[in-house]
Amino acid sequence: MKSVTEYKEYREYVLDYYRERKRCSAFTWREFAKLAGFASGSYLKLVCDGKTRLREEGAKKTGLAMGLLGYELDYFVLLVRYESAKTEQEKKKCFEEMQALGEVNRVRILGSEMYTYYETWKHSVVRELAVAMPGAKPIEIAKVCKPAISAADVSESLRFLVKSGLLKRDIKGNYHQTNASLSTGNLNVVAVAVHSQLRQMGELALEALDKLPISERHFSGITMGMTDECYKKVVEELAECRKRIVSIVSANKSIEKVCRLNMQLFPLTENIHGRAVAPNAQNSYGPQK
Template sequence: MKEIVEYTDYRKYIQDYYDERKRCSAFSWQEFARNAGFSSAVFLKYVCEGKKNLSIGSAGSVANAMGLAGYEQAYFVLMVSYAHAKSDKAKRAAFEERCALAKAHKVHVLGDEEFDYFKSWKNSVIRELAPHMPGAKPLEIAKACKPKITAAEVSETLDFLVKAKLLKKDRNGNYHQTDKAIKMAPVEAVPLAARDLQRQMGEFAILSLNLPLSERVMSGYTLGLTSRAFERIKKETEDYYRRVVAIATEDDETEQVYRLNVQLFPMSERLGTGKKCVSSKEDKNEKGCL
């Protein structure tokens, strides 16, 4: 069975624990539930199936039943707390507390670096800028950013990117990307951090409306869609992103760092089936896709 810090879903951890015990003995859901103090013989089975939720109050008892102690027990309780969190802020706090707990015991949490990377726009922008500004000091890189940031923020970001192995520094003090592109890891908390990044970039997109048309590409469509059409457009968008990344990575040189946002989201409640697909385009003086 994997180390507990490799899990983000407490249900999966409970299921793997049960499967491991079952493989080696005549362990049953009834025995498991009894050890954890539940009267229902199938309660934990239903928890694993998503039919029931484990409360934060009973998380410690389940952890004891699985033989967890010390930071492992605390980590399990934090996984349950994360699942119960109602807001992104609460989820973020539970995840960061989990990471801090693991780091205090010199254990790596899956998704930790990825989570930190997506928390701030500075990480992605400086990851693109620094390799194409050889010999530049942090202050020069800071002045090249939009919006402007401090030299101290650049230094902190560069240190993180090197530590996370997203940049490497050569003997001359110049930075190089370890990979051409970054793909989001399949960790529950990473998309949570990515939503923060998308909010930040969305705010910058609004500010960019003040730029001349020669420096930006924006337009928008309002569409009436069926579920089938939505899935097809979603697939087309994913394919489009892959083609864009392929084009962007053809050249080794960079002249300027850009952000590309493609957004498709509902503007009404679901009306039912069989609706005709219609569209209207706004901002006809501009070209491109938003």
């Protein structure tokens, strides 16, 4: 059975533990619950079915019942705390504690590299510039960033990107991307960092709106009435558009600058019940003049 540090959800680990014990013996949910000190024999099954959840004290008892000790027990409790966290800041704190456990105990935490990558906009920009500027020193890369960042930030980012396998360096010292594009996959922990990066990119967009001339930026938008079904279709269209844009960029073998495209669709009102609104009522604006 895999180490608990290779899991991203505590329910998945508990269920795998149960199945492994069941495979080798007549282990039951009732016996499992009794070992963990729960009065209800079906409690842990309900947890794994998603019908209830563990609390922190229950997490410790369940972890001990599964033979977890030391940092593995701490990690399991953090998985439970992460799922129960009500805010992104709480989730971020939990995952950073998981990362710290991994560093101290020299174990890999699933999603750790991608979490760090998406936590700041700098890594994605440096990853592109390092390839586009062969032989460039960190200070040269730093100066072309908007906003400008320090050479130390670039050096730190390059070390991280190489260590995490997102960049590789050849014998001449030039950098190459190991994959042309990246995906967040289905890791819940990464989503918190992605939200952080989206906020940062939104702030950079506002700066670009104020500071860059029209010839160097493109801003447009539409305010429109929609049904839920229409919303789903527009989301699908945006996903297809994004794929087509990635294909266009991937086919382009040279880079002159690094750009960011934000795609945003969000409600400006609550859902309107019991009243029909003309679906074609729109207020649009094209590229700002």
